[in-house]
Amino acid sequence: MSQAAPTNEKPQPTYLSDYQPPAFRVTHTELKFDLDPSNTRVTALLHLERHPDSDPGRPLTLNGEKLSLQRIAIDGQELQEGEYRLDEKSLTIDNPPERMRLETEVVVDPASNTALQGLYVSNGMFCTQCEAEGFRRITFYPDRPDVMATFATTVIGDKTQLPVLLSNGNPVERGELPNGKHFVTWEDPHPKPSYLFALVAGQLEKVEDHFTTMSGREVLLQIWVEPQNLDKTEHAMRSLKASMKWDEETYGREYDLDRFMIVAVDDFNMGAMENKGLNIFNSAAVLTHPQTATDAAFQRVEGVVAHEYFHNWSGNRVTCRDWFQLSLKEGFTVFRDQGFTADMNSAPVKRIQDVSFLRTAQFAEDSGPTAHPVRPDHYIEITNFYTLTIYEKGSEIVRMLRHLLGWETFRKGSDLYFERFDGQAVTIEDFVGCMAEVSGLDLDQFMRWYSQAGTPEIDASGDYDYAKGEYHLTLRQRTPATADQPDKQPLHLPVKVGLVGTKSGEDLRLTLEDPEDQANLDKGGVLHLRQEEQTFIFTGLDEAPIPSLLRGFSAPAKLRFPYGRDELAFLLMHDVDGFNRWDAGQRLAMLALDDLIAAHRNGVEKVMDSRVVDAFRSLLTTPTEDKAVLAEMLTLPSEAYIAEQQPVVDVDAIHAARSFVKQSLAYALRDEFLAIYQANQIEAAYAPSAGQIAQRSLKNVALSYLMSIEDEQGVALAQQQFEADHNMTDVRAALTLLVHSSRGDIADPALKAFGEKWAHDPLVMDQWFSLQVTRPQSDALDRVKYLMAHPAFSLKNPNRVRALIGAFVGQNRVNFHRLDGEGYKLLADVVIELNKLNPEIAARIITPLTRWQRFDEQRQALMKAELERIRAEDLSPNVYEVVEKALAG
Ligand code: TRP
Ligand code: ZN
Numbered sequence: 001m002s003q004a005a006p007t008n009e010k011p012q013p014t015y016l017s018d019y020q021p022p023a024f025r026v027t028h029t030e031l032k033f034d035l036d037p038s039n040t041r042v043t044a045l046l047h048l049e050r051h052p053d054s055d056p057g058r059p060l061t062l063n064g065e066k067l068s069l070q071r072i073a074i075d076g077q078e079l080q081e082g083e084y085r086l087d088e089k090s091l092t093i094d095n096p097p098e099r100m101r102l103e104t105e106v107v108v109d110p111a112s113n114t115a116l117q118g119l120y121v122s123n124g125m126f127c128t129q130c131e132a133e134g135f136r137r138i139t140f141y142p143d144r145p146d147v148m149a150t151f152a153t154t155v156i157g158d159k160t161q162l163p164v165l166l167s168n169g170n171p172v173e174r175g176e177l178p179n180g181k182h183f184v185t186w187e188d189p190h191p192k193p194s195y196l197f198a199l200v201a202g203q204l205e206k207v208e209d210h211f212t213t214m215s216g217r218e219v220l221l222q223i224w225v226e227p228q229n230l231d232k233t234e235h236a237m238r239s240l241k242a243s244m245k246w247d248e249e250t251y252g253r254e255y256d257l258d259r260f261m262i263v264a265v266d267d268f269n270m271g272a273m274e275n276k277g278l279n280i281f282n283s284a285a286v287l288t289h290p291q292t293a294t295d296a297a298f299q300r301v302e303g304v305v306a307h308e309y310f311h312n313w314s315g316n317r318v319t320c321r322d323w324f325q326l327s328l329k330e331g332f333t334v335f336r337d338q339g340f341t342a343d344m345n346s347a348p349v350k351r352i353q354d355v356s357f358l359r360t361a362q363f364a365e366d367s368g369p370t371a372h373p374v375r376p377d378h379y380i381e382i383t384n385f386y387t388l389t390i391y392e393k394g395s396e397i398v399r400m401l402r403h404l405l406g407w408e409t410f411r412k413g414s415d416l417y418f419e420r421f422d423g424q425a426v427t428i429e430d431f432v433g434c435m436a437e438v439s440g441l442d443l444d445q446f447m448r449w450y451s452q453a454g455t456p457e458i459d460a461s462g463d464y465d466y467a468k469g470e471y472h473l474t475l476r477q478r479t480p481a482t483a484d485q486p487d488k489q490p491l492h493l494p495v496k497v498g499l500v501g502t503k504s505g506e507d508l509r510l511t512l513e514d515p516e517d518q519a520n521l522d523k524g525g526v527l528h529l530r531q532e533e534q535t536f537i538f539t540g541l542d543e544a545p546i547p548s549l550l551r552g553f554s555a556p557a558k559l560r561f562p563y564g565r566d567e568l569a570f571l572l573m574h575d576v577d578g579f580n581r582w583d584a585g586q587r588l589a590m591l592a593l594d595d596l597i598a599a600h601r602n603g604v605e606k607v608m609d610s611r612v613v614d615a616f617r618s619l620l621t622t623p624t625e626d627k628a629v630l631a632e633m634l635t636l637p638s639e640a641y642i643a644e645q646q647p648v649v650d651v652d653a654i655h656a657a658r659s660f661v662k663q664s665l666a667y668a669l670r671d672e673f674l675a676i677y678q679a680n681q682i683e684a685a686y687a688p689s690a691g692q693i694a695q696r697s698l699k700n701v702a703l704s705y706l707m708s709i710e711d712e713q714g715v716a717l718a719q720q721q722f723e724a725d726h727n728m729t730d731v732r733a734a735l736t737l738l739v740h741s742s743r744g745d746i747a748d749p750a751l752k753a754f755g756e757k758w759a760h761d762p763l764v765m766d767q768w769f770s771l772q773v774t775r776p777q778s779d780a781l782d783r784v785k786y787l788m789a790h791p792a793f794s795l796k797n798p799n800r801v802r803a804l805i806g807a808f809v810g811q812n813r814v815n816f817h818r819l820d821g822e823g824y825k826l827l828a829d830v831v832i833e834l835n836k837l838n839p840e841i842a843a844r845i846i847t848p849l850t851r852w853q854r855f856d857e858q859r860q861a862l863m864k865a866e867l868e869r870i871r872a873e874d875l876s877p878n879v880y881e882v883v884e885k886a887l888a889g
Contacts, residue, residue, distance in 0.1 A: 011877035013378040016324040022142055023058040024048045024096075026149040029194075031139065033119075035126055035157040035201055037111040040119060041070075043103070044139040047149075050098040060096040063136035063143040064106075065089055066118070071105040091140045104140050113137075114796055114837040117383075122267035123226070125202030126162070127280060131273060132323055132382045135194035145320045146425040148191040155201060156183040162201040164224065168192070168276045170258055188276055190256065191423060193319055198275030200224070200263045207233045211241055213255055214248045220259040225287070229264060232287035235298055235688060236262065236305050243306040246340050251414060253313045262286060262305070266762065269798050269840050270386065271304045274311035281308070284763055284799050290686035292764050294729040295696055298688035302344065307337040318421045323382045327374045327450070328428050330386075331394020335402075338395060345690045346628040348578030353632075355553045355579070358396065360640045362388040363558070366455045368851055369889025370882060371482040375428055375450040380881040383840045389453070396556040397449045401432070403494035403554050404446075405439045406524045412438040445492040445530060454482040456491055458529070460561040464544045470513075471499060471538040471545055475529050477557070483889045494526035496554035498577060499538060499545035505574040508545055513537040526554055546570060551577040565591055565611050572615055573622075578629055585619075585633050588612060589661065593642055596657035601650060606657070608664035616665055620672040627680070628694035634701045636661060639813050649854045651817045655776065659708070666705040666714075677702040677717065686727040700733040707737040715743055722750055728764075736771045765792040766803035773808040780815040781822055784808050795833055798841050805830050809848045816848060817855070821862035824849060828866035832873055839876030846870070846879065850886035 030045040050056065069086065072079045074097065085092040091104075113120035118137025119128050128138065136143040152172075155165040159182045169188030176182050204224040211219045221240060223233045240262070247253040257277045268282035285304040288297055314336060315329035342350040365371065365388050372385070374394050379385050402410045413435040421430055428450055436443040456479045463472045475495065479488035499508045512518040517536055520528045527536055538545075546567050550559050563571075563584075568591075571584035592609040599606045616634065624630050636658060643649045666673065680699035682692055703721065706714035715738075722734035735754060738747040751772065758764035769792075773784050784804060787793060793800050809816045809827050816823040827849055834842035852863035864887065871883050 011380045011880055013380050014382075015378045016322070016375070017377065019322055019324075021053040022051050022144060022147050023054045024060050024142065024147075025051045026142060026147050029141075029149045029151045031151065031153045033153070033155050033199060035110075035155065035162060037121055038109050040108050040110055040126075041105065042108060042119075042139045043105045044141070046102045046141070048096075048100050048102055056098070060093045060102075061142075062091045062140040063089065063133070064091050064140040065136050067106040067108060067137070067140065069104065069106055069140075071103070073103045074100050076101075076103075089136075106139055108138065115839060116267055116269050116798070117840065119199065120267070122265050123202075124161070125200065125204070125226075125265065126157075127200045127202075127263070127265050128198050128275075129269065129273060129280070130197050130275070131195040132326075132386075133195075135197055138197075141194050143194050144322065145193040145195060146322065148193050148319070148423070148425060150191050151188045151197065152185065153188075153197075153199065154183055154185045155199060156181055157201050161203070164200070164202060164204040166198075166200040166224070166261060166263065166278055168196070168198055168278050190276060190317070192276050192316065193425065196274070196276045196316060196319075198273070198278040198280055200265075200278065200280065203227070204263065205230055207237060209237050209241065211244050211255070211260075213244070215254060217254075217258075219244075219255055219257070222259065222261045223286070224261060224263040225283075226264070229283070229287050232289045232292070235288040236281075236286045236301055239302040239305040240309060242302075242344065243309040243340060246306070246343065247310055247313070247336075250339065250343075251313070251336070251411070253310075253418070255312065256317070260309075262308075266799070267797050269838070271300075272308045274308040274315055276312075276316055279308045281305075282799065284766070287763060288688075290727045292728055292758075292761060294732055294767075295688060295693045296729075299341070299345070299693070302688075303337050303341050306340045307333055310336045310340070313418055317423065318418060319425045321425045321427050323379075323385070324375055324377070325427050326382075326385060327390045327394035327397075328426070328431055330391050331374065331396075332398050332431070334391050334395035335398040346626060346694065348582070348626070349628040349632055349694075351552060351579050352582050352629070354392070356638070356641065358388075358392050358553075358556060360638060360644055362392045362556075363455050364640075364644055364851065365389055366393070366453060367480070367482065369483050369853070369885045370850060371453045371484055373451050373453045373485075377451075381839075381843070381877040384843050384878055384881055393556055400449070400494050400555055401435050401443075401446075403496065403526045404441060404492075404524050404528070405435060409439045409523075410435070443492075445490075448489055448491055452479065452488055452491070453485055454479045454488060456493070456555075456557045458493070458495075458550075458557050458559045460547070460549055460559060462545075462547050462561075464541070466544070469539065469541045471541055471547075472535055473497070473538065473547060474533065474535045475527075476533045477529060478532070483885070490530065490532045493529040493555040493557060494524065495529050495549065496526045496551040498548040498551055498575070498580075499541065500548055500571065500574055501543045501545055502570070503543045505570075507576055508541055508543070510538060511540045513539050529555075548575050548577055548580045550580075552579045553583075563587060565609070569611055569615050572633075573618060578626070582629065582633055585615065586637050588615060589636055590642070590645060592661060593637065593654075593657050594645075596660055597642075597646070597650065597653045600653040600656045606660050608661065608668075612661070613665060613668045617669055617672060620669060620676060626694070627698045628690070631694065631697040631701045634698075634705075643813070643854070648856060650856070651813045655814045662705060662708045666709045670706065670709075673702040673705045674713075677706065682726075696729050700730070703733065704737060707741060710741050710743065715741070715746065719746055719750075728767075732767055732771065736774075739771055740775045740777075742777070759792065762792065762797075762799070766799055769793070769800070769804040770807040770811075773804060774811045776812070776814055778815065780808065780812055781818065781826065784826065795830070796837055798838065801830075801834070801841055801845060806845055809845070817859060819858065821866075824863050824866045828870055831870055831879065835870075835873060835876050835879045839878035842876065843878035843882045846882055846886075850882060850889070852886070853889065 026046050028047040032043040034041040110119045110121045117134035153167040159180050165184040167186035169186050172187050173185040205227050206222045206224045209221045261278045263280050264283040264286045266283050271285045272281040288301050310333050314332045320328050417434040456477050459476045461474050501508050568584045568588040575581040592612045596606050639654050642654045680695040707718050718734045718737045831842050831846045852860045
């Protein structure tokens with residue numbers, strides 16, 4: 001038997017409205033893997049029975065791609081050709097028995113699997129990635145999340161090459177086989193969809209620990225890594241135990257197997273994967289060491305470990321009916337991991353960082369050619385829909401439910417959801433339905449958040465009537481058209497407000513004239529904005545207020561309010577909401593930056609706004625408890641965020657204006673920055689504690705100002721910090737400042753020394769790549785090309801691609817958008833190569849090119865020409881879908 005003949009058609013979309021329950025269900029799945037790098041044999045025995053909701057006549061169709069079928073049998077009877085149909089994507093049996101055991105044997109080629117979906121080899125280690133549709137590259141199967149089965153998996157491999165053989169659940173049998181082979185059989189008692197299947201085999205070593213659950217069960221915890229990484233697992237293990245405890249205390253969720261395993265893999269498309277009992281991680285999302293990982297990396301590990309662990313309930317026990325419901329598990333799980341990180345560290349800083357990310361990257365996605373609802377209604381390639389909209393906006397929607405219901409009612413809704421749907425594959429309606437049921441709220445209008453793409457804009461205005469002691473707050477909402485949807489309906493938004501007294505600087509008591517508004521406020525602490533325009537009347541106010549709106553960023557919207565600069569400076573000092581205090585500073589800086597961008601474009605001399613200088617001086621000299629928040633407050637809006645605010649992006653003017661503000665602040669406040677720098681040195685050994693991280697970020701922000709003017713003092717401090725070699729956070733911060741400066745005489749030897757010292761550690765080399773190619777100097781593009789030939793670089797490894805190419809195209813705006821088009825050409829060349837090697841990564845890395853509409857005509861033409869050049873290639877469905885949308889947009 002042979003491989004199926006290729007079909008030659010354009011990729012077709014799948015529609016949510018076409019959903020049908022499966023024709024068959026699988027009650028139990030038995031798998032046997034005989035591992036070999038280019039010739040792995042997979043035997044599958046599926047216990048199948050007609051699905052109760054299916055018409056009796058429907059054929060049995062199994063997904064299967066890139067499989068070489070060797071044998072097929074039903075209830076022990078071999079099928080002959082003609083008794084089944086095979087094409088490039090599926091195997092069909094037309095008149096199947098209502099209940100049967102179907103046995104197939106296929107051969108796959110893991111060593112040449114550069115797409116990293118299904119079974120592949122990474123550094124000699126076998127591993128799997130099955131979400132979303134990778135299992136069909138392992139065996140013929142109804143590869144859809146609403147088919148849930150128990151699994152028994154036997155893994156066979158060479159004893160010396162593959163001493164460790166892992167799969168989901170519990171090991172039940174192991175033994176020796178002829179020809180130097182051995183086997184282990186694993187059983188997973190929890191029915192699961194195929195996307196949660198995992199297998200790992202290789203020369204791995206483990207670190208072990210234990211966790212006792214709230215009902216007193218002992219769970220074995222293991223982290224499996226390559227031997228050289230055994231000293232980099234401590235933080236991940238600590239994070240895992242903290243996550244298990246937090247999910248018990250916060251959501252009442254207990255772990256349900258006797259063991260929980262994490263494996264670190266070098267070649268991985270995303271951050272990590274929540275396979276039942278056997279999470280597989282990108283090594284960048286699990287390994288840390290003070291000398292090799294920055295504070296940001298430590299925090300990422302903590303967040304990703306938590307995220308994958310939390311999926312055990314939000315995703316695995318209760319899973320998605322179909323992939324359109326992806327945000328059901330991802331939005332909720334991101335919301336849960338954000339809550340965990342907020343509790344472990346500084347809550348306002350976590351919110352500031354998440355919102356910064358949302359407002360730059362997700363808002364840009366939501367207004368661009370690939371904009372889509374949190375629940376899309378069609379897709380060509382599902383892996384293209386693991387987006388910021390599904391994850392981050394999806395989390396914001398869950399957060400809005402929390403605001404509307406209040407935490408306690410929200411928690412009741414969560415309990416009901418997990419209880420009612422345990423072991424089932426469900427929809428977003430099922431989740432929101434639980435929230436409506438426990439709260440009595442009508443959430444029909446709220447459901448539009450899932451079906452309507454685009455970021456809503458709120459225009460707010462306010463009036464204080466001194467005689468009546470009233471404040472009238474009017475909110476108008478509008479969602480601009482997106483490429484996929486011209487007409488938009490009003491949304492149901494929770495708006496958290498405070499009124500800050502202009503005399504007292506304190507929050508005034510909120511009393512609403514309308515009893516329904518007041519009742520809503522009492523319930524969740526928020527105003528409910530449902531109409532296109534609504535006025536809220538606050539009474540009993542004996543001083544004029546300044547409104548603090550959308551506190552904690554209570555809804556993912558763009559808020560406009562005609563704040564004066566003095567009002568913003570006032571809120572920056574007085575608002576009790578940490579997030580809005582930060583946001584007031586960002587708004588104040590944005591007003592100054594707007595003026596400077598205009599000045600740059602008009603060739604007028606730039607003048608610094610003294611109110612920004614005064615605000616920064618107060619920040620630097622007022623003692624504060626929360627140094628992490630202060631570090632955020634001292635950080636100017638990023639070039640990407642500033643670009644989001646411009647009608648036509650002028651990358652050079654933005655860069656010039658931002659650098660001017662930074663340098664002006666450094667000249668005016670040099671002593672204050674120096675004092676902060678010196679006061680926050682840490683003598684103690686490195687710890688990834690909230691306190692130390694806060695101090696380091698504050699100190700390194702100060703250093704970035706001092707270095708921005710490149711005087712002898714700043715350069716000397718950066719050089720000293722680099723040479724002190726205390727921890728990677730400080731070393732990388734100092735090295736980045738040196739490399740991004742014009743001081744090649746100092747930067748080059750440091751860069752060289754660093755590169756040689758860490759040549760053996762790919763995750764450190766990734767940082768070495770990124771920090772060089774993000775330098776603003778005009779040689780950055782040449783460096784990218786030069787480094788692509790470096791022995792530590794490979795287009796086959798997604799982390800390398802992200803560190804070198806991704807960093808350049810995403811973070812080096814002045815150089816990527818060079819007017820000679822060389823930046824665009826470089827990206828297109830890479831996309832064309834990656835389209836053949838790893839379509840999933842190709843379709844992601846292309847993103848900056850799809851945003852051509854945001855730029856001037858000359859750049860638009862250059863970017864479109866590169867998109868056309870890509871379109872002329874023989875494209876994967878992944879790249880095809882993105883390029884078609886980008887060029888249609
Ligand atoms: N479910 C994974 C998560 O925790 C996402 C993921 C990991 C993924 N690897 C993937 C999605 C590969 C698609 C393809 O968010
Ligand atoms: Zn996830």
